[in-house]
């Protein structure tokens with residue numbers, strides 16, 4: 001008889017997990033997926049392209065209904081899991097349904113952070129996490145409204161770009177002294193700043209928001225330095241928080257995320273967590289590739305392999321048309337004994353920094369030309385020696401082929 005497996009969350013990690021599991025051991029588990037969002041799973045990474053009107057909503061659906069049926073998965077979307085009883089081994093849904101499980105996987109993702117400050121709940125203040133958010137933000141387009149985006153990280157810049165492209169007057173407020181400080185060094189960030197400003201977006205660095213003002217709806221954003229920026233809409237993109245309430249209620253150990261070991265298992269046998277809700281060795285990855293790696297690893301374990309998750313190398317690409325940015329690994333060179341190889345041509349708008357330690361590539365930042373990003377990422381992930389190509393590496397991973405071409 002099949003083992004009853006419940007996956008809570010119908011996002012990117014859950015889809016990859018079901019796919020990997022079906023490839024390896026179809027029929028071994030009776031799978032039920034519980035998804036709070038009232039739709040089939042979609043590619044969340046593409047929400048920026050959706051906002052920028054580069055793709056249609058139908059383009060981001062990850063799998064059609066028959067894909068789930070063909071794999072025998074019971075899909076319950078539009079249903080929130082409200083409690084988990086780890087002793088009775090049952091999950092309760094918002095409509096009162098109780099489902100028994102033998103194995104349980106949390107794949108509940110994250111929620112956008114809404115900082116505690118006056119005005120955060122005013123109509124016209126949005127976050128940027130799901131399709132409903134995109135629809136709400138997109139309603140601003142064509143109204144001539146001035147939009148303030150709070151947060152100059154990846155999500156904030158992608159939202160700003162989508163709105164500026166639709167002729168909104170957009171200002172980005174960023175608390176730090178450089179954009180995307182979690183992915184870029186000073187040089188790449190200042191080149192990014194110029195490229196974003198060239199898109200008609202106004203940037204305010206070192207800008208600390210004190211409150212959102214308005215009577216009945218948002219009218220302005222006020223900063224700690226006393227200045228005020230008029231706003232008909234605000235997008236808050238200051239970070240994410242792993243969705244852990246359900247797991248906390250079930251008595252699982254939580255730090256920032258749901259704590260899991262190298263088997264991606266919580267402290268309770270048969271209860272696991274993957275994706276953005278999970279915390280492994282103190283790290284919560286806010287990225288899709290680690291979520292996919294965890295999904296694959298757990299599927300291998302559920303199919304009988306003795307695989308362990310060693311952690312992932314974080315890597316990011318900014319999805320703003322004409323602004324190519326890539327960052328991976330230890331891009332600041334914080335590792336002891338790290339060396340940097342830098343190629344910089346501000347005139348051409350190209351900057352490449354490779355970070356090397358003990359003859360291995362451990363980090364990279366690319367601006368302007370990111371064509372070698374994935375090859376660098378492979379090198380970082382593999383830990384292969386780069387001793388023999390160190391003198392050519394910054395010019396690309398296959399310099400000989402390029403010269404010949």
Ligand SMILES: Cc1cc2nc3c(=O)[nH]c(=O)nc-3n(C[C@H](O)[C@H](O)[C@H](O)COP(=O)(O)OP(=O)(O)OC[C@H]3O[C@@H](n4cnc5c(N)ncnc54)[C@H](O)[C@@H]3O)c2cc1C
Pocket residue numbers: 008009010011012013014034035036037044045046047048079080081082107108109110128129130155243246274275276277285286287288289291315316317319
């Ligand atoms: C606009 C945008 C752009 C992004 N761009 C990039 C990028 O360029 N590169 C990158 O690596 N990452 C990017 N990300 C992040 C990426 O989308 C996430 O890392 C990825 O979606 C994580 O997958 P997940 O399955 O862990 O979480 P999610 O995809 O968020 O799925 C979790 C699901 O669980 C549901 N859920 C939560 N609680 C419950 C409950 N109690 N009951 C039922 N369902 C529940 C949620 O509603 C959600 O649908 C981007 C994110 C956004 C929003």
